[in-house]
Amino acid sequence: MLFLAAMLAGCLPVASLQTAEPVSGSQVSLGLTAVAGASANGLSVGALPYLACAWGNGNTEFSLSTRAGLRGAVKQKLAPNFSVAGGLTIPWLIFSGNWGDGLPFTADAAMLYDATPKLTLALRGMYAYLGAELGNALAGG
Numbered sequence: 001m002l003f004l005a006a007m008l009a010g011c012l013p014v015a016s017l018q019t020a021e022p023v024s025g026s027q028v029s030l031g032l033t034a035v036a037g038a039s040a041n042g043l044s045v046g047a048l049p050y051l052a053c054a055w056g057n058g059n060t061e062f063s064l065s066t067r068a069g070l071r072g073a074v075k076q077k078l079a080p081n082f083s084v085a086g087g088l089t090i091p092w093l094i095f096s097g098n099w100g101d102g103l104p105f106t107a108d109a110a111m112l113y114d115a116t117p118k119l120t121l122a123l124r125g126m127y128a129y130l131g132a133e134l135g136n137a138l139a140g141g
């Protein structure tokens with residue numbers, strides 16, 4: 001249940017590996033993300049497809065991606081090797097229920113620093129609103 005809550009809250013959609021440098025031009029990424037979770041029935045293992053499109057001018061980057069939800073994001077370069085980024089994710093599961101008490105979403109913000117050409121350090125914060133409907137479903141109610 002905790003794994004599902006984390007996934008729906010946006011941990012997977014926002015945990016993409018990225019450098020601090022915004023793209024210059026456009027870039028498309030396609031792949032699979034391995035996921036595992038524990039439930040009353042045991043361990044479940046699967047894969048989520050990942051599709052992302054980013055475009056920018058080397059200073060500002062905009063992106064759309066999908067994994068466990070649809071995510072829009074922006075990244076702004078502040079100095080060489082240092083950027084701030086933010087995004088909003090809406091989970092795909094919104095299409096399977098009545099969200100009269102509010103739309104579930106995840107908002108995130110990050111500071112990204114390229115310490116070396118192969119190592120990016122990220123400090124990320126996230127806020128998730130699941131709504132009563134989804135919160136009760138995750139709690140088994």
